[in-house]
Amino acid sequence: MNDLNEPQTGIKxxxxxxxxxxxxxxxxxxxIFPIHLGQMAGSHWLVATLGFLTASVLMPLLAILVISKSNASGIRDLGNxxxxxxxxLFMILVQVTIGPLYATPRVATVSFAVGIKPLLGGQHSQLALLIYSALFFAVAFYFANRESTIIDTVGKIMNPLFLILLATLFVLAMLNPMGNPNLEAGQANFGNGTYFKGFLEGYNTLDMLAGLVFGGAVVNSVREMGYRKKRDVERITSLSGILTFLLTGLIYVGLILLGAMSLGKEQIAAEGGTTLVQIVRHLMGEPGQLFLAALIILACLTTAIGLLTSFAEDFHRSFSKLSYRAWLTISTVASFGVANIGLEKLIRWSVPILMFLYPIVIVLVLLGLTVYDAPAAKQLYRGTLLLTIVPALLDFVVKLPKQISGSAFGQAIANIQSHLPFYDIGLTWIIPSIIGFLISWIYYMLRYRKIGLTK
Incomplete structure (x- = not known):
């Protein structure tokens, strides 16, 4: 193992x-989401892929670039x-939602449902989930509690193993194709607005939120390698981010193709986990379930380590009376509890929160790349975010559970939202955000030029 206090040299x-x-x-x-998109898109898979890659590759890459550019240590720095x-407030909302209230317990429950539950034949599934999730989070806690070894644990051991397994799946799928993706009929009417449907499906991966959450952790890991200069940290983080998302994009294309090809043998499933099980069993038979269990547990465990680590780092930085380990324990225990007693109910509330947060995240990333250090940053951030939050709040209400979204109040909000530009593609926040930016810029130029504060 390399001494992390000695900077590594070369391209390595x-x-x-x-x-x-x-x-x-x-x-x-x-x-599971790109595979499900491939099934829904069928012969329209290419256009859907372009939309999906915009939301799940380009936008997260921009998030990593803005983290490295601003030399931020966490989400909170970007909103300052x-x-x-x-x-x-933004840091708390993002970390709690993508952490113990949604994404962290989800990696445990999905890996159990796709990898372990089919091996049990449906017997004692609740008890099995309890035992599995306890072991899963114990292992994740063990590695997350050793921040200085996260590069060696995830980057040098777990991830290469995962990539070997995934490459094996792709090779088998190409040698024994289930169908022709260009000829398979997907979901009815999916050909209308295919790009934007793919874009919105990319939201489900949570990659852009993860870009902000993990970006700070990666910057800190680069510093742990011995790099302290802002220029070095920015260069290494940026180039590594580009390499990461080139690989991620190629894998997404492969998974979407797998989903579209599977229509030659299978019907469109309710979700991607079922499709993944069907594909693996077709290619490998019943023993393939063990292969799938290893594949998805590795994928989920590395993500759980990252989510637990970033939550503890951000909360310790903001509320330092509790130690990193204390916040790590809180996040781990909360995630374990949600995974076993209330994930489905919390998902109904977490999804609206995510739909509220995503426009704000996109706007923060774009502002961070363009005007983070500008003299007018304060005015531009506040004006743009103000007019972004309004339609995002409308989207939040419309996505709430039926008790609220189906009420007279919810219906009135939905009626207002339906009159906003780009309502039909689910992007009602775009025009208000642009208007907010322009108004703020004009206000700044008119007011501060008069008193000589701008060039």
């Missing part, structure tokens, strides 16, 4: 960090130009 460091970043990113959703209170 980029691949080590890229492997770490990929391992943290690529979890259960990254396997809009105000410290906003930055703190």
């Amino acid at each position: 460091k980029y691949f080590v960090i890229a492997s770490l970043l990929f391992g943290l990113f690529f979890g259960a959703g990254n396997l 130009p809009a105000g410290t209170k906003f930055a703190l």
Whole structure:
């Protein structure tokens, strides 16, 4: 094992960090959502893929680039130009939602449902989930509690094993194709607005939120390797991020193709986990379930380590009275509890929160890349975010459980939302965000030029 206090030289460091970043990113959703998209799209898979890659590769890459550019240590740093209170609240919402209330317990339950439950034949599944999730989170806690070894654990061991297994699946699928993706009929009417349907499906991977969550952890890992200069950290993080998402994009294309090809033998499944089981069993028979269990557990375990680590780092940085280990314990125990007693109910509430957060995240990333250090940053951030939050709140209400979204209040909100531009493709926040940016810029130029504060 290399001494992490001695900077690695040559191109090796980029691949080590890229492997770490990929391992943290690529979890259960990254396997099952693109496969499900391929099934729904059928012969329209190529256009759907372009939309999916925009949301799940390009946008997360921009998130990593803005983290490296600003030399941020966490999500909170990115929101600071809009105000410290906003930055703190935003960090809490993102970390709690993508952490113990949704994504972290999800990696345990999905890996159990896809990898372990089929081996049990449906017997004692609740008890089995309890035991499995306890072991799963114990292992994740063990590695997350050793921050200085996360590069070696995830980047040099777990992720290469996962990639070997995934490459094996792709090779078998190409040697024994289930169908022709260009000839298979997907979901009815999927050909209408295919690109934007693919784009919105890319939301489900949570990759852009993960980009902000894991970006800080990766920057800290680069520093652990011995790099302290801002220029070095930015260069290594950026180039490693590009390598990561080139690989991620290629894998997504392969998975979407697998989903589309599977229509030659299988019907469209309700979700991608079922499709993945069908594909593996077709290619490998019943023993393939053991292969699938290893594949998905590795994918989910590396993501769980990253989510637990980033949650503990961000909360310890903001609420330092509790130690990193204390916050890590809180996140681990909460995730274990949610995975066993309330995930389905919490998902109904977490999804609306994610739909609220995503537009804000996209706007923060774009602002961070363009005006983070600009003299007008404060005004531009506040004005743009204000007019982004309004349609995002409307989307939040419309996505709430039926008790609220189906009420008279919910229906009234849905009616208002339906009159906004791009409602039909689910992107009602775009025009208000642009208007907010322009108004803020004009206000800044008119007011501060008069008193000589701009060039």
